[in-house]
Amino acid sequence: MTLTQLLVLLLPELVLTLTALVVLGLDMIWRNGSWSQRFLLWIALIGSVILIAVTVLIWPLTGTGGLPIAFATGKDFGGDQVPMMALDPLALFFKLFTALVLILVLLASGDYVRVRIRFRGEFYALILFGGLAMMLSAAATNLLMIYLSLEFLSITSYLLTGYLREDERSTEGAVKYFVYGATASAVMLYGFSLLYGATGTLDLAGIATVLMGGMVPVHWLVYPALIMVLVGLGFKIALVPFHQWAPDAYEGAPTPVTAFLSVGPKAAGFAVLMRLLLTALPGFQLDWIAVLAGIAIVTMTLGNLVALWQSNVKRLLAYSSIAQAGYMLIGLVALAPEAQSWTTGLNGLLLYLLAYLFTNLGAFAVVIAVENHAGSAQLDAFAGLMRRNPFLAITMFLFLLSLIGIPPTAGFVGKLFVFGAAIQRQMIMLAVVGIVNSVISVYYYYAIMRQMFFGEAVDTSPFDEGPGLRVAVGVAAVMVLMMALYAEPFIRLASESVSLLAASF
Amino acid sequence: MAIPLPWWLTVAAALFAIGLYGVLSRRNAIGVLLGIELMLNAANINLVAFWRYITPQALTGQVFAIFVIGIAAAEAAAGLAIIISAYRRRRTVVVDELDTMRW
Numbered sequence: 178m179t180l181t182q183l184l185v186l187l188l189p190e191l192v193l194t195l196t197a198l199v200v201l202g203l204d205m206i207w208r209n210g211s212w213s214q215r216f217l218l219w220i221a222l223i224g225s226v227i228l229i230a231v232t233v234l235i236w237p238l239t240g241t242g243g244l245p246i247a248f249a250t251g252k253d254f255g256g257d258q259v260p261m262m263a264l265d266p267l268a269l270f271f272k273l274f275t276a277l278v279l280i281l282v283l284l285a286s287g288d289y290v291r292v293r294i295r296f297r298g299e300f301y302a303l304i305l306f307g308g309l310a311m312m313l314s315a316a317a318t319n320l321l322m323i324y325l326s327l328e329f330l331s332i333t334s335y336l337l338t339g340y341l342r343e344d345e346r347s348t349e350g351a352v353k354y355f356v357y358g359a360t361a362s363a364v365m366l367y368g369f370s371l372l373y374g375a376t377g378t379l380d381l382a383g384i385a386t387v388l389m390g391g392m393v394p395v396h397w398l399v400y401p402a403l404i405m406v407l408v409g410l411g412f413k414i415a416l417v418p419f420h421q422w423a424p425d426a427y428e429g430a431p432t433p434v435t436a437f438l439s440v441g442p443k444a445a446g447f448a449v450l451m452r453l454l455l456t457a458l459p460g461f462q463l464d465w466i467a468v469l470a471g472i473a474i475v476t477m478t479l480g481n482l483v484a485l486w487q488s489n490v491k492r493l494l495a496y497s498s499i500a501q502a503g504y505m506l507i508g509l510v511a512l513a514p515e516a517q518s519w520t521t522g523l524n525g526l527l528l529y530l531l532a533y534l535f536t537n538l539g540a541f542a543v544v545i546a547v548e549n550h551a552g553s554a555q556l557d558a559f560a561g562l563m564r565r566n567p568f569l570a571i572t573m574f575l576f577l578l579s580l581i582g583i584p585p586t587a588g589f590v591g592k593l594f595v596f597g598a599a600i601q602r603q604m605i606m607l608a609v610v611g612i613v614n615s616v617i618s619v620y621y622y623y624a625i626m627r628q629m630f631f632g633e634a635v636d637t638s639p640f641d642e643g644p645g646l647r648v649a650v651g652v653a654a655v656m657v658l659m660m661a662l663y664a665e666p667f668i669r670l671a672s673e674s675v676s677l678l679a680a681s682f
Numbered sequence: 683m684a685i686p687l688p689w690w691l692t693v694a695a696a697l698f699a700i701g702l703y704g705v706l707s708r709r710n711a712i713g714v715l716l717g718i719e720l721m722l723n724a725a726n727i728n729l730v731a732f733w734r735y736i737t738p739q740a741l742t743g744q745v746f747a748i749f750v751i752g753i754a755a756a757e758a759a760a761g762l763a764i765i766i767s768a769y770r771r772r773r774t775v776v777v778d779e780l781d782t783m784r785w
Contacts, residue, residue, distance in 0.1 A: 259742075321746050328753050332760045339764045348768040349780040355761050356714050356777060360705050363721035366750065367698055370728035374691075377737045379746065425783045492783075 186238065186246060186264050188231045189272045190312060196224025197305035204298020214297055218287050218645075221301040225279040225308075232272045239264050243677055245318070260380065262316040270527060270674035271315030271448050277534060278440050279308045284649035285542040286433030288549050293341065294431065300340060304437060307333040311441050315448035318456070320369045320379040323449055324362075327413065330445055331358050334438055338430040350429025357422040358412060365409020371402035372457075381457040388460050403458065403465060407472075410453075413446030416506065417476040420499050427495035432548055435491055436541035439498045440534050447530060451509060451523065455678045470510045470607060477503030477614040484621045490544055491554045493621060497580060498537060500618060504595055505529045507607050511598040512679070520601060523675035524668070525594030531667060532579065532587035532660055539653025540576040543569050546642040546650070559625060560632030565639050568647070570629045572654040577622040579657050582615050587660035590667070690731035698724035711765045711775045715758060722754045 184191065200217050207213045238244075243265025262268070282304060294300050310330035317323040335358060339351025373379055375398040376387040388399065408419060415423040427435045454465055480500030487493035508526030544554055546569055551558040563570040579588035592615065599608040642650070660667050697720055704717025726747045733743025769775050 321742075321749060324746075325749060325753065328757065332756060335760055335764060339767055342767045343771070345771050346782055348764065348771050349782055351764045352711060352768045352777065352780055355764050356705075356711065359715070359718045359757055359761060360702075360721070363701070363718050363725070366722060366725040367728065370694075370725045370732065370746075373743060373746070374728060374732035374736065377732070379742050428783055 183246065186235060186244060188235055189228055190309060192224060192228050192231050193305055193309045193312070196221060196227075197302045197309065199224075200298050200305065201302045204296075204302070207298075209295065215291075217298050217301050218283060218290070221305055222280065222283050224305065225276050225283065228276040228279070229273065232269060232276065235264070236269055239266070239269065241266075241677075243268075246316075259319065261319045261322040262313070263318045264316065265677050266674040267448065267452065267678060268312075268316035270670065271444065272312050274444055274531070274534065275308045275311045275315075275441075278311070278437065278444075278538065279305065281534075281538040281542070281649050281653060282433055282437045284645045284652075285436060285538070285545050287645035288643045289431065289433055289545050292549065300337070303333050303337050303340075304434075307337065307437060307441055311445045314445045315452075317449070318381050318452065320372065320381070323453070324366060324369060327365075327409070327445070327449065328362055330442055331362060331413075334358075334434075334442060337434040337437070338426050340431055340434065344429070346429035347431065348429070350426040354422045354426040357419075361409050361412035361419060364405050368402040368405025368409065371398050371405070375399050375402065381453060384457040385459060388458070399458070399461060400464070403461060404468075406453065407465070407468065410446050410450045411472065413442050414450070414502050414506075415443065415499050416472050416502055417479045417499065420476070420480070423499055424492050424495040427498075428489060428492045432491065432541065432545045432554065435495075436538050436545070439494065439537050439541065443498070443502060444530050444534070447505060447509075447526065451526070451675075451678060454509070455512075466510055469506055470604070473503050473506040473510055473607065474610050475503075476500065476506065477611060481614045481617045481621075484618070487621065488556050489554055490547075490556060490559065490625065493556075493625070494537070494540060494544070497618065497621070500614060501529075501533055501537075501580070503614070504592065504611055505533070507599050507604075507611055508595045510607065511595070511602045511604050513598060513602060520594045520598040521672070521675065521679045522595070522598035522602070523679055524671040525591070525598050527671040527674055528594050528660075528667060529591030531671065532591035532657070535653045535656040535660065536576050536579040536586070536588055539650055539657065540573065540580070542646055542649040542653065543573040543576070546646045549643070549646075550640045551636075556624060556628055557632065559628040561634030561637055562629040562632075564637060565634065566642060569642060569650065572650050573629060574626060575654055575657055577626060581619050581622055585658065585661040587657045590661055590664050594668075687731060687735045690727060694724045694727040694731065697721075697727065709776050709778050711768075711777050714777065715761050715765070719754060719758065722750055726750055 200221055243263050245260035246262040246264055247260045290297055290300060310326050314326035317326050335351055335355045338354050339348050341347035375395050376384045378384055411419040477500050480496050484493055484496035505526055508522045512522035547558050548554045579586035582588045582592040596608045596611055701717045701720030705714050708714050729743040729747045765775055
């Protein structure tokens with residue numbers, strides 16, 4: 178592969194890096210608080226739109242098998258060529274996913290950032306770098322690359338969480354996020370080192386080959402390695418019992434960052450988890466399926482039960498997002514070996530992630546709009562929203578329905594595929610726990626609805642949410658409906674994106 | 683090669699355990715950070731030892747260790763910045779006292 182070819186294949190990453198650097202550079206030139214600083218948001222948005230275009234453009238180049246991307250030739254590394262990333266359907270899916278996350282988060286953050294955040298350019302640049310880290314981690318096929326990209330994502334997330342330096346809760350959330358996150362990634366790194374010791378390679382496919390060969394003298398090392406890697410990734414996804422950071426970080430962080438954190442790192446964590454378990458450790462399937470099934474049940478139940486007591490909507494949505502991660506995990510647990518059936522579990526996971534992207538970012542955009550106006554994200558700030566801003570109230574109603582999983586919304590399609598996979602694999606227990614939990618979740622989502630439609634507001638004056646938020650909420654709402662009413666292209670996209678993983682397995 | 687591989691791994695495992703104990707028992711955020719550094723270095727010892735004894739012909743383990751050292755520095759920089767901003771606000775670096783938010 179020549180350098181030019183390599184650069185073409187890396188175009189999405191390059192576009193995002195360049196955009197972030199341009200934003201950083203212009204931020205230095207344009208004085209803080211000057212009029213021209215508003216263009217920073219536009220540049221970031223244009224970069225994200227170009228990212229979509231470039232991703233679609235290189236899509237046909239990858240073929241069906243995916244292309245390995247190696248940064249060093251065999252000569253440099255004293256061995257075979259070392260592929261660091263893959264440009265396969267899964268990686269492309271997450272590039273598109275990242276671009277959508279970035280666009281919605283940036284659109285929703287405009288007014289919030291203008292009022293509350295002092296250093297705008299760095300803020301947008303950090304969000305773009307976070308997106309870059311998501312794309313890299315979803316494409317990584319080498320333990321080194323996985324570690325680097327996840328750490329990249331973590332460090333940008335810590336900084337974004339503590340971005341409101343004057344705010345007690347923001348800094349406190351960042352400290353907690355950092356302490357938990359750094360510990361979890363150190364444990365994961367130790368797991369990687371054991372995996373390397375057991376197999377002598379860092380390449381995911383290479384690890385599987387060595388382990389399948391049966392000639393590994395220290396086979397048992399894989400078990401502690403597996404547990405330690407699950408700790409690190411469970412932290413990123415916020416699975417119970419590695420979720421303690423999530424509510425505090427979500428509540429303290431600036432709300433656009435909360436929106437990003439609730440979708441971005443979670444999706445990256447799931448992408449790495451899928452790739453790592455299915456490419457490197459398919460032989461240990463019985464072990465990790467049992468562990469993940471237990472984690473899924475605990476995660477759904479605990480997330481939902483604790484959410485019942487929350488009075489702050491950001492914190493409520495934090496626990497709700499923990500529970501949602503539990504539902505998604507069912508997709509990975511219930512993966513079906515044969516690719517012919519309509520749900521392979523994995524495509525359910527991707528569909529659920531996509532539905533969750535639109536639903537959760539839409540819901541957070543509404544929270545941002547209310548917070549911009551009322552100055553708080555407490556439940557009572559939503560009182561009487563129906564009379565004050567019917568557009569926000571009705572779209573929020575739609576997003577909450579989607580989070581519960583009631584048709585005709587995207588959340589229903591996601592739950593249908595995930596629970597369907599569980600039933601198909603005869604994992605009735607998982608499906609039942611998931612459905613019972615969905616019913617429990619109605620209670621706390623209804624608390625928001627009740628405030629919006631029947632709550633008595635102190636301040637009943639109507640307010641305007643501003644153009645950026647209107648577009649973000651509108652796009653999210655349309656996509657939530659689209660995914661349910663015109664689901665076929667989304668299902669095809671999800672199924673094709675996992676076809677390679679499902680086939681290799 | 684006088685010292686066999688298991689000895690190196692034992693040192694690394696001990697270092698990892700000490701680091702983890704430090705993270706779990708220390709209430710001071712700086713102390714927690716030190717514990718995390720110990721855990722990262724335990725992984726580094728593992729990586730280099732495995733490289734030397736299992737795949738001496740390829741440089742993978744060593745390269746990984748170099749990257750980890752760089753990451754550890756970046757992480758410490760970000761972590762200290764966050765701890766300092768919390769200290770400015772609250773005049774404490776004790777993790778237990780950062781308790782505005784719970785449940």
